[in-house]
Amino acid sequence: MSKFVFKLLGISAIGLGLVGGWFAFELFSFQRNAMNVTAEKIFVVEPGSSLSGIARRLHNAGVIEQPRYLSLVGRWRGHAQRLQAGEYRLEPGMTPLQLLDRMVAGEVVQYALTVVEGWTFKEMLQAVAAHEKLSHTLEGLDSAQIMHRLGVAGEHPEGRFLPETYHFAAGLSDVEFLKRAYQAMRALLQREWPLRAAGLPYASPYEALIMASIIEKETAVPAERAEIAGVFVRRLEKGMRLQTDPTVIYGLGEDFDGNIRRRDLRHDTPYNTYTRHGLPPTPIALPGADAVYAALHPAPGESLYFVAKGDGSHHFSATLEEHINAVRQYQLRRQP
Structure with a gap:
Protein backbone atom coordinates (compact mmCIF):
# COMPACT_ATOMS: atom_id res chain seq x y z
CA MET A 1 0.00 0.00 0.00
CA SER A 2 1.41 3.38 -1.02
CA LYS A 3 2.31 6.17 1.35
CA PHE A 4 -0.50 8.23 -0.22
CA VAL A 5 -3.10 5.65 0.78
CA PHE A 6 -1.76 5.48 4.32
CA LYS A 7 -1.86 9.25 4.51
CA LEU A 8 -5.43 9.30 3.20
CA LEU A 9 -6.53 6.69 5.73
CA GLY A 10 -4.85 8.65 8.49
CA ILE A 11 -6.60 11.84 7.49
CA SER A 12 -9.94 9.98 7.35
CA ALA A 13 -9.40 8.52 10.81
CA ILE A 14 -8.56 11.91 12.19
CA GLY A 15 -11.64 13.33 10.50
CA LEU A 16 -13.84 10.62 11.91
CA GLY A 17 -12.32 11.17 15.32
CA LEU A 18 -12.98 14.88 15.09
CA VAL A 19 -16.57 14.28 14.00
CA GLY A 20 -17.06 11.74 16.77
CA GLY A 21 -15.56 14.08 19.31
CA TRP A 22 -17.70 16.95 18.09
CA PHE A 23 -20.85 14.80 18.27
CA ALA A 24 -19.98 13.57 21.77
CA PHE A 25 -19.44 17.17 22.83
CA GLU A 26 -22.81 18.10 21.27
CA LEU A 27 -24.60 15.37 23.23
CA PHE A 28 -22.81 16.32 26.43
CA SER A 29 -23.76 19.97 25.98
CA PHE A 30 -27.34 19.15 24.99
CA GLN A 31 -28.12 17.12 28.08
CA ARG A 32 -26.66 19.67 30.47
CA ASN A 33 -27.69 22.98 28.93
CA ALA A 34 -31.01 24.54 29.90
CA MET A 35 -34.02 23.85 27.71
CA ASN A 36 -36.08 26.61 26.11
CA VAL A 37 -38.42 27.17 29.04
CA THR A 38 -39.03 30.79 30.02
CA ALA A 39 -41.99 30.17 32.33
CA GLU A 40 -43.17 27.19 34.32
CA LYS A 41 -45.41 24.83 32.33
CA ILE A 42 -46.89 21.36 32.60
CA PHE A 43 -45.88 18.58 30.21
CA VAL A 44 -48.05 15.45 30.16
CA VAL A 45 -46.59 12.02 29.44
CA GLU A 46 -49.44 9.73 28.42
CA PRO A 47 -49.35 6.03 29.33
CA GLY A 48 -47.50 4.06 26.67
CA SER A 49 -45.55 7.05 25.34
CA SER A 50 -42.21 6.25 23.73
CA LEU A 51 -39.02 8.21 24.31
CA SER A 52 -38.90 9.27 20.67
CA GLY A 53 -42.52 10.39 20.82
CA ILE A 54 -41.84 12.44 23.95
CA ALA A 55 -38.81 13.99 22.25
CA ARG A 56 -40.87 14.98 19.20
CA ARG A 57 -43.57 16.57 21.35
CA LEU A 58 -40.98 18.56 23.32
CA HIS A 59 -39.46 19.70 20.02
CA ASN A 60 -42.83 20.69 18.58
CA ALA A 61 -43.52 22.68 21.74
CA GLY A 62 -40.24 24.55 21.25
CA VAL A 63 -38.71 23.16 24.42
CA ILE A 64 -35.75 21.37 22.77
CA GLU A 65 -34.09 21.88 19.41
CA GLN A 66 -32.72 18.38 18.76
CA PRO A 67 -35.28 15.65 19.53
CA ARG A 68 -32.85 12.97 18.24
CA TYR A 69 -30.34 14.02 20.88
CA LEU A 70 -32.87 13.44 23.67
CA SER A 71 -33.60 9.96 22.34
CA LEU A 72 -29.90 9.14 22.17
CA VAL A 73 -29.17 10.45 25.66
CA GLY A 74 -32.16 8.56 27.09
CA ARG A 75 -31.13 5.28 25.49
CA TRP A 76 -27.48 5.71 26.43
CA ARG A 77 -28.49 6.18 30.07
CA GLY A 78 -30.96 3.28 29.99
CA HIS A 79 -33.98 5.54 30.53
CA ALA A 80 -35.95 4.67 27.39
CA GLN A 81 -38.04 1.89 28.96
CA ARG A 82 -38.29 3.41 32.44
CA LEU A 83 -40.17 6.66 31.80
CA GLN A 84 -43.34 6.97 33.86
CA ALA A 85 -46.61 8.54 32.74
CA GLY A 86 -47.96 11.63 34.44
CA GLU A 87 -47.74 15.40 34.60
CA TYR A 88 -44.26 16.92 34.84
CA ARG A 89 -43.36 20.49 35.67
CA LEU A 90 -41.00 22.18 33.21
CA GLU A 91 -39.12 25.02 34.87
CA PRO A 92 -36.75 27.73 33.64
CA GLY A 93 -33.17 26.49 33.86
CA MET A 94 -34.12 22.80 33.72
CA THR A 95 -31.88 20.61 31.55
CA PRO A 96 -32.95 17.64 29.39
CA LEU A 97 -31.06 15.31 31.72
CA GLN A 98 -32.94 16.66 34.74
CA LEU A 99 -36.23 16.17 32.92
CA LEU A 100 -35.34 12.58 32.01
CA ASP A 101 -34.30 11.83 35.58
CA ARG A 102 -37.58 13.31 36.82
CA MET A 103 -39.58 11.12 34.42
CA VAL A 104 -37.70 8.00 35.46
CA ALA A 105 -38.28 8.75 39.15
CA GLY A 106 -41.95 9.51 38.52
CA GLU A 107 -41.65 12.93 40.17
CA VAL A 108 -44.99 14.04 38.82
CA VAL A 109 -46.79 17.27 39.69
CA ARG A 191 -51.99 4.70 67.70
CA GLU A 192 -53.70 6.92 70.29
CA TRP A 193 -56.27 4.56 71.86
CA PRO A 194 -53.73 2.49 73.83
CA LEU A 195 -52.20 5.73 75.18
CA ARG A 196 -55.50 7.12 76.51
CA ALA A 197 -55.97 8.35 80.05
CA ALA A 198 -57.17 5.76 82.54
CA GLY A 199 -60.81 5.39 83.49
CA LEU A 200 -62.45 7.08 80.52
CA PRO A 201 -66.15 6.31 79.96
CA TYR A 202 -65.64 5.04 76.39
CA ALA A 203 -66.31 1.43 75.48
CA SER A 204 -64.36 1.61 72.22
CA PRO A 205 -62.19 3.85 70.03
CA TYR A 206 -65.35 4.64 68.06
CA GLU A 207 -66.96 6.21 71.12
CA ALA A 208 -63.83 8.31 71.58
CA LEU A 209 -64.20 9.37 67.95
CA ILE A 210 -67.79 10.43 68.62
CA MET A 211 -66.63 12.52 71.57
CA ALA A 212 -63.83 14.04 69.51
CA SER A 213 -66.31 15.15 66.86
CA ILE A 214 -68.38 16.97 69.49
CA ILE A 215 -65.28 18.67 70.88
CA GLU A 216 -64.31 19.70 67.34
CA LYS A 217 -67.65 21.42 66.79
CA GLU A 218 -67.83 23.03 70.23
CA THR A 219 -64.71 25.19 70.11
CA ALA A 220 -62.29 26.80 67.70
CA VAL A 221 -59.88 27.61 70.55
CA PRO A 222 -57.17 24.92 70.70
CA ALA A 223 -56.43 25.51 74.37
CA GLU A 224 -60.06 24.74 75.30
CA ARG A 225 -60.35 21.31 73.72
CA ALA A 226 -59.07 19.32 76.69
CA GLU A 227 -61.15 21.38 79.12
CA ILE A 228 -64.33 20.83 77.12
CA ALA A 229 -63.48 17.13 76.95
CA GLY A 230 -63.19 17.15 80.73
CA VAL A 231 -66.65 18.69 81.11
CA PHE A 232 -68.27 16.09 78.87
CA VAL A 233 -66.43 13.17 80.48
CA ARG A 234 -67.52 14.28 83.95
CA ARG A 235 -71.12 14.67 82.78
CA LEU A 236 -71.08 11.15 81.36
CA GLU A 237 -69.62 9.78 84.58
CA LYS A 238 -72.33 11.49 86.62
CA GLY A 239 -75.15 10.31 84.34
CA MET A 240 -75.87 13.86 83.19
CA ARG A 241 -76.96 14.60 79.64
CA LEU A 242 -74.30 16.23 77.49
CA GLN A 243 -76.67 18.99 76.33
CA THR A 244 -74.48 20.17 73.49
CA ASP A 245 -75.99 22.24 70.67
CA PRO A 246 -73.88 20.83 67.77
CA THR A 247 -75.46 17.39 68.23
CA VAL A 248 -78.93 18.92 68.06
CA ILE A 249 -78.01 20.81 64.89
CA TYR A 250 -76.64 17.64 63.29
CA GLY A 251 -79.83 15.77 64.15
CA LEU A 252 -81.96 18.48 62.54
CA GLY A 253 -80.09 18.05 59.26
CA GLU A 254 -81.57 20.09 56.41
CA ASP A 255 -84.22 21.50 58.77
CA PHE A 256 -81.65 23.62 60.58
CA ASP A 257 -81.92 27.20 59.30
CA GLY A 258 -78.94 28.69 61.11
CA ASN A 259 -80.71 29.54 64.38
CA ILE A 260 -81.20 27.04 67.19
CA ARG A 261 -84.41 27.58 69.14
CA ARG A 262 -85.96 26.15 72.30
CA ARG A 263 -88.25 23.99 70.22
CA ASP A 264 -85.17 22.54 68.50
CA LEU A 265 -83.70 21.58 71.87
CA ARG A 266 -86.97 19.78 72.70
CA HIS A 267 -87.27 18.11 69.28
CA ASP A 268 -86.16 14.54 69.93
CA THR A 269 -83.78 12.88 67.46
CA PRO A 270 -81.14 10.18 68.05
CA TYR A 271 -78.60 13.04 68.15
CA ASN A 272 -80.39 15.34 70.60
CA THR A 273 -78.25 15.24 73.73
CA TYR A 274 -80.78 17.46 75.52
CA THR A 275 -83.42 14.73 75.32
CA ARG A 276 -81.18 11.67 75.42
CA HIS A 277 -78.44 10.44 77.73
CA GLY A 278 -74.99 9.36 76.65
CA LEU A 279 -73.18 9.88 73.39
CA PRO A 280 -75.01 10.24 70.08
CA PRO A 281 -74.99 7.14 67.85
CA THR A 282 -72.27 8.38 65.47
CA PRO A 283 -69.80 11.24 65.16
CA ILE A 284 -71.30 14.53 63.99
CA ALA A 285 -68.29 15.80 62.01
CA LEU A 286 -64.73 14.99 61.02
CA PRO A 287 -62.53 15.62 64.08
CA GLY A 288 -58.91 16.61 63.73
CA ALA A 289 -56.02 14.90 65.46
CA ASP A 290 -56.00 17.48 68.27
CA ALA A 291 -59.67 16.88 69.05
CA VAL A 292 -59.04 13.12 69.13
CA TYR A 293 -56.16 13.67 71.53
CA ALA A 294 -58.34 15.88 73.76
CA ALA A 295 -61.07 13.24 73.87
CA LEU A 296 -58.51 10.69 75.05
CA HIS A 297 -56.75 13.09 77.45
CA PRO A 298 -59.42 15.30 79.04
CA ALA A 299 -58.29 17.98 81.44
CA PRO A 300 -58.97 17.29 85.12
CA GLY A 301 -61.17 19.66 87.09
CA GLU A 302 -64.65 20.21 88.46
CA SER A 303 -66.36 22.12 85.63
CA LEU A 304 -69.67 20.67 84.48
CA TYR A 305 -70.91 23.54 82.34
CA PHE A 306 -69.63 26.06 79.83
CA VAL A 307 -71.13 28.93 77.88
CA ALA A 308 -69.89 30.83 74.86
CA LYS A 309 -68.55 34.29 75.70
CA GLY A 310 -69.09 35.69 72.23
CA ASP A 311 -65.44 35.92 71.26
CA GLY A 312 -64.99 32.27 70.33
CA SER A 313 -63.98 31.21 73.84
CA HIS A 314 -66.07 29.83 76.72
CA HIS A 315 -66.69 30.42 80.41
CA PHE A 316 -66.50 27.24 82.47
CA SER A 317 -68.51 26.66 85.65
CA ALA A 318 -68.55 23.97 88.33
CA THR A 319 -72.07 24.67 89.63
CA LEU A 320 -75.43 25.27 88.01
CA GLU A 321 -75.79 28.59 89.86
CA GLU A 322 -72.48 29.84 88.48
CA HIS A 323 -73.47 28.65 85.02
CA ILE A 324 -76.81 30.49 85.14
CA ASN A 325 -75.00 33.69 86.10
CA ALA A 326 -72.55 33.18 83.23
CA VAL A 327 -75.44 32.69 80.81
CA ARG A 328 -76.95 35.96 82.00
CA GLN A 329 -73.63 37.71 81.58
CA TYR A 330 -72.54 36.36 78.23
CA GLN A 331 -75.73 35.34 76.46
CA LEU A 332 -78.85 37.13 77.70
CA ARG A 333 -77.25 40.59 77.73
CA ARG A 334 -76.32 40.23 74.06
CA GLN A 335 -79.86 39.47 72.99
CA PRO A 336 -81.78 42.42 71.49
Whole structure:
Protein backbone atom coordinates (compact mmCIF):
# COMPACT_ATOMS: atom_id res chain seq x y z
CA MET A 1 0.00 0.00 0.00
CA SER A 2 1.41 3.38 -1.02
CA LYS A 3 2.31 6.17 1.35
CA PHE A 4 -0.50 8.23 -0.22
CA VAL A 5 -3.10 5.65 0.78
CA PHE A 6 -1.76 5.48 4.32
CA LYS A 7 -1.86 9.25 4.51
CA LEU A 8 -5.43 9.30 3.20
CA LEU A 9 -6.53 6.69 5.73
CA GLY A 10 -4.85 8.65 8.49
CA ILE A 11 -6.60 11.84 7.49
CA SER A 12 -9.94 9.98 7.35
CA ALA A 13 -9.40 8.52 10.81
CA ILE A 14 -8.56 11.91 12.19
CA GLY A 15 -11.64 13.33 10.50
CA LEU A 16 -13.84 10.62 11.91
CA GLY A 17 -12.32 11.17 15.32
CA LEU A 18 -12.98 14.88 15.09
CA VAL A 19 -16.57 14.28 14.00
CA GLY A 20 -17.06 11.74 16.77
CA GLY A 21 -15.56 14.08 19.31
CA TRP A 22 -17.70 16.95 18.09
CA PHE A 23 -20.85 14.80 18.27
CA ALA A 24 -19.98 13.57 21.77
CA PHE A 25 -19.44 17.17 22.83
CA GLU A 26 -22.81 18.10 21.27
CA LEU A 27 -24.60 15.37 23.23
CA PHE A 28 -22.81 16.32 26.43
CA SER A 29 -23.76 19.97 25.98
CA PHE A 30 -27.34 19.15 24.99
CA GLN A 31 -28.12 17.12 28.08
CA ARG A 32 -26.66 19.67 30.47
CA ASN A 33 -27.69 22.98 28.93
CA ALA A 34 -31.01 24.54 29.90
CA MET A 35 -34.02 23.85 27.71
CA ASN A 36 -36.08 26.61 26.11
CA VAL A 37 -38.42 27.17 29.04
CA THR A 38 -39.03 30.79 30.02
CA ALA A 39 -41.99 30.17 32.33
CA GLU A 40 -43.17 27.19 34.32
CA LYS A 41 -45.41 24.83 32.33
CA ILE A 42 -46.89 21.36 32.60
CA PHE A 43 -45.88 18.58 30.21
CA VAL A 44 -48.05 15.45 30.16
CA VAL A 45 -46.59 12.02 29.44
CA GLU A 46 -49.44 9.73 28.42
CA PRO A 47 -49.35 6.03 29.33
CA GLY A 48 -47.50 4.06 26.67
CA SER A 49 -45.55 7.05 25.34
CA SER A 50 -42.21 6.25 23.73
CA LEU A 51 -39.02 8.21 24.31
CA SER A 52 -38.90 9.27 20.67
CA GLY A 53 -42.52 10.39 20.82
CA ILE A 54 -41.84 12.44 23.95
CA ALA A 55 -38.81 13.99 22.25
CA ARG A 56 -40.87 14.98 19.20
CA ARG A 57 -43.57 16.57 21.35
CA LEU A 58 -40.98 18.56 23.32
CA HIS A 59 -39.46 19.70 20.02
CA ASN A 60 -42.83 20.69 18.58
CA ALA A 61 -43.52 22.68 21.74
CA GLY A 62 -40.24 24.55 21.25
CA VAL A 63 -38.71 23.16 24.42
CA ILE A 64 -35.75 21.37 22.77
CA GLU A 65 -34.09 21.88 19.41
CA GLN A 66 -32.72 18.38 18.76
CA PRO A 67 -35.28 15.65 19.53
CA ARG A 68 -32.85 12.97 18.24
CA TYR A 69 -30.34 14.02 20.88
CA LEU A 70 -32.87 13.44 23.67
CA SER A 71 -33.60 9.96 22.34
CA LEU A 72 -29.90 9.14 22.17
CA VAL A 73 -29.17 10.45 25.66
CA GLY A 74 -32.16 8.56 27.09
CA ARG A 75 -31.13 5.28 25.49
CA TRP A 76 -27.48 5.71 26.43
CA ARG A 77 -28.49 6.18 30.07
CA GLY A 78 -30.96 3.28 29.99
CA HIS A 79 -33.98 5.54 30.53
CA ALA A 80 -35.95 4.67 27.39
CA GLN A 81 -38.04 1.89 28.96
CA ARG A 82 -38.29 3.41 32.44
CA LEU A 83 -40.17 6.66 31.80
CA GLN A 84 -43.34 6.97 33.86
CA ALA A 85 -46.61 8.54 32.74
CA GLY A 86 -47.96 11.63 34.44
CA GLU A 87 -47.74 15.40 34.60
CA TYR A 88 -44.26 16.92 34.84
CA ARG A 89 -43.36 20.49 35.67
CA LEU A 90 -41.00 22.18 33.21
CA GLU A 91 -39.12 25.02 34.87
CA PRO A 92 -36.75 27.73 33.64
CA GLY A 93 -33.17 26.49 33.86
CA MET A 94 -34.12 22.80 33.72
CA THR A 95 -31.88 20.61 31.55
CA PRO A 96 -32.95 17.64 29.39
CA LEU A 97 -31.06 15.31 31.72
CA GLN A 98 -32.94 16.66 34.74
CA LEU A 99 -36.23 16.17 32.92
CA LEU A 100 -35.34 12.58 32.01
CA ASP A 101 -34.30 11.83 35.58
CA ARG A 102 -37.58 13.31 36.82
CA MET A 103 -39.58 11.12 34.42
CA VAL A 104 -37.70 8.00 35.46
CA ALA A 105 -38.28 8.75 39.15
CA GLY A 106 -41.95 9.51 38.52
CA GLU A 107 -41.65 12.93 40.17
CA VAL A 108 -44.99 14.04 38.82
CA VAL A 109 -46.79 17.27 39.69
CA GLN A 110 -48.53 17.00 43.05
CA TYR A 111 -51.89 18.58 43.77
CA ALA A 112 -53.44 19.18 47.17
CA LEU A 113 -56.84 18.97 48.79
CA THR A 114 -57.35 20.00 52.40
CA VAL A 115 -60.03 18.20 54.38
CA VAL A 116 -61.04 20.77 56.98
CA GLU A 117 -61.51 19.96 60.65
CA GLY A 118 -65.18 20.06 61.54
CA TRP A 119 -66.45 19.35 58.04
CA THR A 120 -69.22 16.80 57.73
CA PHE A 121 -68.85 13.80 55.46
CA LYS A 122 -71.19 15.53 53.01
CA GLU A 123 -69.00 18.64 52.91
CA MET A 124 -65.90 16.53 52.32
CA LEU A 125 -67.60 14.74 49.42
CA GLN A 126 -68.51 18.09 47.87
CA ALA A 127 -64.87 19.21 48.03
CA VAL A 128 -63.68 15.92 46.51
CA ALA A 129 -66.25 16.13 43.71
CA ALA A 130 -65.19 19.72 42.93
CA HIS A 131 -61.47 18.98 42.58
CA GLU A 132 -60.71 18.89 38.87
CA LYS A 133 -57.55 16.80 39.16
CA LEU A 134 -59.26 13.85 40.84
CA SER A 135 -60.94 11.14 38.79
CA HIS A 136 -64.61 11.09 39.75
CA THR A 137 -66.33 7.71 40.02
CA LEU A 138 -68.78 8.17 42.91
CA GLU A 139 -71.36 10.48 41.38
CA GLY A 140 -74.90 9.40 42.21
CA LEU A 141 -73.90 6.98 44.97
CA ASP A 142 -75.27 7.32 48.49
CA SER A 143 -73.20 7.07 51.66
CA ALA A 144 -73.75 3.34 52.09
CA GLN A 145 -72.71 2.64 48.51
CA ILE A 146 -69.60 4.79 48.90
CA MET A 147 -68.53 2.97 52.04
CA HIS A 148 -69.07 -0.31 50.19
CA ARG A 149 -66.77 0.95 47.41
CA LEU A 150 -64.16 1.74 50.08
CA GLY A 151 -64.31 -1.83 51.34
CA VAL A 152 -65.94 -0.98 54.68
CA ALA A 153 -69.58 -1.76 53.97
CA GLY A 154 -71.93 -1.19 56.89
CA GLU A 155 -69.87 1.53 58.57
CA HIS A 156 -71.40 4.96 59.08
CA PRO A 157 -69.13 7.42 57.22
CA GLU A 158 -69.33 10.42 59.54
CA GLY A 159 -66.10 11.11 61.38
CA ARG A 160 -64.19 8.26 59.73
CA PHE A 161 -61.84 10.45 57.65
CA LEU A 162 -58.91 12.41 59.04
CA PRO A 163 -58.85 16.14 58.26
CA GLU A 164 -55.49 17.18 56.86
CA THR A 165 -53.92 18.23 53.54
CA TYR A 166 -53.47 15.37 51.11
CA HIS A 167 -51.15 15.51 48.07
CA PHE A 168 -51.69 13.42 44.97
CA ALA A 169 -50.97 13.16 41.27
CA ALA A 170 -53.55 14.08 38.66
CA GLY A 171 -55.93 11.25 37.91
CA LEU A 172 -56.09 9.76 41.39
CA SER A 173 -59.59 8.36 41.86
CA ASP A 174 -61.96 9.77 44.44
CA VAL A 175 -62.16 6.27 45.92
CA GLU A 176 -58.39 6.14 46.47
CA PHE A 177 -58.42 9.63 47.96
CA LEU A 178 -61.14 8.67 50.45
CA LYS A 179 -59.31 5.44 51.28
CA ARG A 180 -56.22 7.45 52.21
CA ALA A 181 -58.21 9.74 54.51
CA TYR A 182 -60.04 6.76 56.02
CA GLN A 183 -56.82 4.84 56.68
CA ALA A 184 -55.22 7.95 58.18
CA MET A 185 -58.01 8.25 60.76
CA ARG A 186 -57.92 4.54 61.46
CA ALA A 187 -54.16 4.65 62.02
CA LEU A 188 -54.53 7.67 64.32
CA LEU A 189 -57.07 5.88 66.52
CA GLN A 190 -55.00 2.69 66.61
CA ARG A 191 -51.99 4.70 67.70
CA GLU A 192 -53.70 6.92 70.29
CA TRP A 193 -56.27 4.56 71.86
CA PRO A 194 -53.73 2.49 73.83
CA LEU A 195 -52.20 5.73 75.18
CA ARG A 196 -55.50 7.12 76.51
CA ALA A 197 -55.97 8.35 80.05
CA ALA A 198 -57.17 5.76 82.54
CA GLY A 199 -60.81 5.39 83.49
CA LEU A 200 -62.45 7.08 80.52
CA PRO A 201 -66.15 6.31 79.96
CA TYR A 202 -65.64 5.04 76.39
CA ALA A 203 -66.31 1.43 75.48
CA SER A 204 -64.36 1.61 72.22
CA PRO A 205 -62.19 3.85 70.03
CA TYR A 206 -65.35 4.64 68.06
CA GLU A 207 -66.96 6.21 71.12
CA ALA A 208 -63.83 8.31 71.58
CA LEU A 209 -64.20 9.37 67.95
CA ILE A 210 -67.79 10.43 68.62
CA MET A 211 -66.63 12.52 71.57
CA ALA A 212 -63.83 14.04 69.51
CA SER A 213 -66.31 15.15 66.86
CA ILE A 214 -68.38 16.97 69.49
CA ILE A 215 -65.28 18.67 70.88
CA GLU A 216 -64.31 19.70 67.34
CA LYS A 217 -67.65 21.42 66.79
CA GLU A 218 -67.83 23.03 70.23
CA THR A 219 -64.71 25.19 70.11
CA ALA A 220 -62.29 26.80 67.70
CA VAL A 221 -59.88 27.61 70.55
CA PRO A 222 -57.17 24.92 70.70
CA ALA A 223 -56.43 25.51 74.37
CA GLU A 224 -60.06 24.74 75.30
CA ARG A 225 -60.35 21.31 73.72
CA ALA A 226 -59.07 19.32 76.69
CA GLU A 227 -61.15 21.38 79.12
CA ILE A 228 -64.33 20.83 77.12
CA ALA A 229 -63.48 17.13 76.95
CA GLY A 230 -63.19 17.15 80.73
CA VAL A 231 -66.65 18.69 81.11
CA PHE A 232 -68.27 16.09 78.87
CA VAL A 233 -66.43 13.17 80.48
CA ARG A 234 -67.52 14.28 83.95
CA ARG A 235 -71.12 14.67 82.78
CA LEU A 236 -71.08 11.15 81.36
CA GLU A 237 -69.62 9.78 84.58
CA LYS A 238 -72.33 11.49 86.62
CA GLY A 239 -75.15 10.31 84.34
CA MET A 240 -75.87 13.86 83.19
CA ARG A 241 -76.96 14.60 79.64
CA LEU A 242 -74.30 16.23 77.49
CA GLN A 243 -76.67 18.99 76.33
CA THR A 244 -74.48 20.17 73.49
CA ASP A 245 -75.99 22.24 70.67
CA PRO A 246 -73.88 20.83 67.77
CA THR A 247 -75.46 17.39 68.23
CA VAL A 248 -78.93 18.92 68.06
CA ILE A 249 -78.01 20.81 64.89
CA TYR A 250 -76.64 17.64 63.29
CA GLY A 251 -79.83 15.77 64.15
CA LEU A 252 -81.96 18.48 62.54
CA GLY A 253 -80.09 18.05 59.26
CA GLU A 254 -81.57 20.09 56.41
CA ASP A 255 -84.22 21.50 58.77
CA PHE A 256 -81.65 23.62 60.58
CA ASP A 257 -81.92 27.20 59.30
CA GLY A 258 -78.94 28.69 61.11
CA ASN A 259 -80.71 29.54 64.38
CA ILE A 260 -81.20 27.04 67.19
CA ARG A 261 -84.41 27.58 69.14
CA ARG A 262 -85.96 26.15 72.30
CA ARG A 263 -88.25 23.99 70.22
CA ASP A 264 -85.17 22.54 68.50
CA LEU A 265 -83.70 21.58 71.87
CA ARG A 266 -86.97 19.78 72.70
CA HIS A 267 -87.27 18.11 69.28
CA ASP A 268 -86.16 14.54 69.93
CA THR A 269 -83.78 12.88 67.46
CA PRO A 270 -81.14 10.18 68.05
CA TYR A 271 -78.60 13.04 68.15
CA ASN A 272 -80.39 15.34 70.60
CA THR A 273 -78.25 15.24 73.73
CA TYR A 274 -80.78 17.46 75.52
CA THR A 275 -83.42 14.73 75.32
CA ARG A 276 -81.18 11.67 75.42
CA HIS A 277 -78.44 10.44 77.73
CA GLY A 278 -74.99 9.36 76.65
CA LEU A 279 -73.18 9.88 73.39
CA PRO A 280 -75.01 10.24 70.08
CA PRO A 281 -74.99 7.14 67.85
CA THR A 282 -72.27 8.38 65.47
CA PRO A 283 -69.80 11.24 65.16
CA ILE A 284 -71.30 14.53 63.99
CA ALA A 285 -68.29 15.80 62.01
CA LEU A 286 -64.73 14.99 61.02
CA PRO A 287 -62.53 15.62 64.08
CA GLY A 288 -58.91 16.61 63.73
CA ALA A 289 -56.02 14.90 65.46
CA ASP A 290 -56.00 17.48 68.27
CA ALA A 291 -59.67 16.88 69.05
CA VAL A 292 -59.04 13.12 69.13
CA TYR A 293 -56.16 13.67 71.53
CA ALA A 294 -58.34 15.88 73.76
CA ALA A 295 -61.07 13.24 73.87
CA LEU A 296 -58.51 10.69 75.05
CA HIS A 297 -56.75 13.09 77.45
CA PRO A 298 -59.42 15.30 79.04
CA ALA A 299 -58.29 17.98 81.44
CA PRO A 300 -58.97 17.29 85.12
CA GLY A 301 -61.17 19.66 87.09
CA GLU A 302 -64.65 20.21 88.46
CA SER A 303 -66.36 22.12 85.63
CA LEU A 304 -69.67 20.67 84.48
CA TYR A 305 -70.91 23.54 82.34
CA PHE A 306 -69.63 26.06 79.83
CA VAL A 307 -71.13 28.93 77.88
CA ALA A 308 -69.89 30.83 74.86
CA LYS A 309 -68.55 34.29 75.70
CA GLY A 310 -69.09 35.69 72.23
CA ASP A 311 -65.44 35.92 71.26
CA GLY A 312 -64.99 32.27 70.33
CA SER A 313 -63.98 31.21 73.84
CA HIS A 314 -66.07 29.83 76.72
CA HIS A 315 -66.69 30.42 80.41
CA PHE A 316 -66.50 27.24 82.47
CA SER A 317 -68.51 26.66 85.65
CA ALA A 318 -68.55 23.97 88.33
CA THR A 319 -72.07 24.67 89.63
CA LEU A 320 -75.43 25.27 88.01
CA GLU A 321 -75.79 28.59 89.86
CA GLU A 322 -72.48 29.84 88.48
CA HIS A 323 -73.47 28.65 85.02
CA ILE A 324 -76.81 30.49 85.14
CA ASN A 325 -75.00 33.69 86.10
CA ALA A 326 -72.55 33.18 83.23
CA VAL A 327 -75.44 32.69 80.81
CA ARG A 328 -76.95 35.96 82.00
CA GLN A 329 -73.63 37.71 81.58
CA TYR A 330 -72.54 36.36 78.23
CA GLN A 331 -75.73 35.34 76.46
CA LEU A 332 -78.85 37.13 77.70
CA ARG A 333 -77.25 40.59 77.73
CA ARG A 334 -76.32 40.23 74.06
CA GLN A 335 -79.86 39.47 72.99
CA PRO A 336 -81.78 42.42 71.49
